[in-house]
């Protein structure tokens with residue numbers, strides 16, 4: 001049966017921008033699927049996750065954003081896997097992304113004259129445009145607690161999450177998805193034994 005729930009809800013199960021970015025490759029109806037298939041998929045994902053990227057049209061050609069995003073995702077996944085398994089992660093590729101990242105702070109006021117500081121990112125290169133994502137990856141690698149960065153225990157599931165639950169006992173990407181499948185499997189195994 002086709003899952004009729006909105007697939008985009010899986011955009012947030014990582015509970016961390018960098019992990020959510022890695023999770024844009026996921027199992028859909030039993031197939032490993034890249035949910036990023038075009039520049040507009042990347043832009044839509046950035047919008048949904050409220051990533052503060054530069055506004056307006058981009059000065060680079062068709063497909064460049066998709067290629068850049070997929071490249072960054074590969075770098076992020078490799079570094080997260082290395083960090084998780086205690087291997088020395090290779091950081092050169094990520095550092096090259098970060099080096100191409102001009103941004104500056106900007107102050108704005110709201111109607112009550114509260115002052116907010118946000119950052120404005122560039123868009124002259126795809127690396128600059130994707131800086132907020134690259135910085136999120138850098139943040140989780142440098143400051144993340146990798147006891148809490150975990151892979152979903154679901155069979156064949158490729159999703160990761162940052163366990164921010166109070167008891168830190170999260171095991172699944174979603175309780176309705178992998179969590180429920182595991183519960184059903186355990187129930188069947190018990191039933192077979194009786």
Ligand SMILES: [Zn+2]
Nearest residue numbers: 152157173178
């Ligand atoms: Zn899962």
